[in-house]
Amino acid sequence: MSTTVSQLAHYNAKVARSRATSEPAWIRWSLIIVSLLFLSLFLFIPLAAVFTEALRKGFETYIAALIEPDALSAIKLTLIAAAIALPLNLVFGVAAAWAIAKFEFKGKSILITLIDLPFAVSPVIAGLIYVLIFGLQGWFGEWLIDNDLKVIFAIPGIVLATIFVTFPFIARELIPLMQAQGKDEEEAGLVLGASGWQILWHITLPNIKWGLLYGVILTNARAMGEFGAVSVVSGHIRGMTNTMPLHVEILYNEYNYAAAFAVASLLAFLALITLALKSYIEWQSARSVVAAKPVDE
């Protein structure tokens, strides 16, 4: 009996609230439709176009474009660049977040701004600066030639450019998260006799695992998809220094649209997986926050 009464009261309150602080149905639906129309024009229709264009000449042409040797070597190079850039930026992200979140020091806000710098720099400029250092006329140009080393128009340059454009992702994700978590748990671990590495491994990393994973998948998506910066340092040598996005560009400029969109559809598929993982992580971390809450209160 009492539940029905409270349910009724709740329902009444809800109705009263929705009348006072919501819009009439026709406004609501027109706003929803305008918003969906906008998203369709700029997101949904182009996304659908990638897959239809890729399959326009049939499934066999599609597969043929993906298993052709140049395409395979582009896929391999993309995976290599991401596989090197990811762990390096991961270690940096954890180190930077540890220093910034757990300690007070002068110039902290300047440091945070400097970590953000690669976000503000055009990818083209990110490529250019490495050409200025490692290119033929660059600072180390002659030394590299004398020692028979190649950075620009070779894999090391591509890896460097990839590291630069994905530099802030993991650090940016971890800094606010670790600041919010404070350092009580780490200090408790210390009092109980844990070493620094044990604290990091058994306390901090489990606490930040969702944020870390979130940063990793964003880094990975950008690393595999980077175009501008890599384009400047790669030299576009087919089968040698072409990543997947550059391969897409070459095929497209040769008017080989079906093949270009076939490789592009792989990248689009990767983007969709990234978004799915991202939503899953957001859901999981929201759940762990909810689960942790009653303990606090």
Added chain:
Amino acid sequence: MAKNKQKNVLPGFNLSLGYTLLYLSLIVLIPLSAAFFKTTELTFAEFWHTVTTPRVIASYKLTFGASLFAAVINAIFGLLTAWVLTRYTFPGKKLVDALVDLPFALPTAVAGIALTAVYATNGWLGSLLEPHGIKVAFTPLGVVVALTFIGLPFVVRTVQPVLEDLEAETEEAAASLGANRWQTFSRVILPALWPALLTGFALAFARAVGEYGSVIFIAGNMPMVSEITPLIIITKLEQYDYAGATAVAVVMLVISFLLLFAINGLQWWSSRRNSASR
């Protein structure tokens, strides 16, 4: 550190900060400084001449004009999308919410060729617009379309959390004091959203200014008409005019740094306002 009364007992400060500074210097700071050193090879007159030739000036106008236009579109429709996603329910909402981040995840080259295919005169949308005399692909309008795509998630994702945290009580208070829905929105909700909206706008603008991959496919890249500044840098590089490329890059870098400081200031303002209201 000596000033802190309570000494921090956690280990690893020197190691983590040292590594952070070393990595930051090697990957970001020293390479960026190379750009500024390279321009010192030019006299100021040469530098000024390089960055103010009519073709370069035209590219600034296009880059900043189209970025501004795209950021305004994103501010208006991003606010609307954030509102619809936080306030209303409709079928497929979760999917739409997840897809808003697509421009962050989709490689720019893929976005470029997809938008070109859709907006070319024989494309799905381009063929609908052409009879009305509107050409999108291979015109400056195409640049705006690509930059709108690139900046789309920024406004939505900065405004959305603020809208979610907005307390229902303030709106109820406004309503009980006799405000109609539009008055409540424009006088109560919108002022609370301003810092987030501006931050999202600035982020979208900053991202658009440097964008290269998605634009070059749809722009047509005609000098003086649809050539963006990053493309000028690439063209100069391909002609081995390293000093010229760097001069234009330095102009863009300085503007980007100013934008970054403005964004940081905005975020500081917005977080201060949010914590003050709590």
